[in-house]
Amino acid sequence: MIYKTRGTCSSRIELEVDDNHIIKSVRFTGGCNGNLQGVSKLVVGRRAEEVISTLEGIRCGFRSTSCPDQLAKALKLAIAQ
Numbered sequence: 001m002i003y004k005t006r007g008t009c010s011s012r013i014e015l016e017v018d019d020n021h022i023i024k025s026v027r028f029t030g031g032c033n034g035n036l037q038g039v040s041k042l043v044v045g046r047r048a049e050e051v052i053s054t055l056e057g058i059r060c061g062f063r064s065t066s067c068p069d070q071l072a073k074a075l076k077l078a079i080a081q
Contacts, residue, residue: 001081003074007065010036015071017078021048031067039068048075 003013010031016024026040043051052072060066 001074001078003070003077005067005070005074007063008060008067008070010067010070013071013074015074015078017048017075021079022046023048023051023075026071028067036067039071043071048079051075 001015001017003015005012008031010028012029014025014027014029018024023043023046026043028036028040052075055068056072058066058068
């Protein structure tokens with residue numbers, strides 16, 4: 001799945017979630033490269049619901065969202081499909 005982010009430095013997130021809601025891969029385009037590579041590696045192998053509850057609502061500075069929050073939004077869409 002490809003998710004177009006809103007309100008962040010990253011422009012999109014490519015992710016794969018299996019039928020059991022286990023995250024298989026995450027790749028951000030743009031944003032803080034090192035931090036987002038770290039986030040991606042930390043979430044692979046975890047259940048989408050667990051990651052959503054951990055990352056949802058995180059803000060970046062004065063923005064109402066962040067790259068981790070956008071990942072939570074993308075995961076919600078992925079498991080709803």
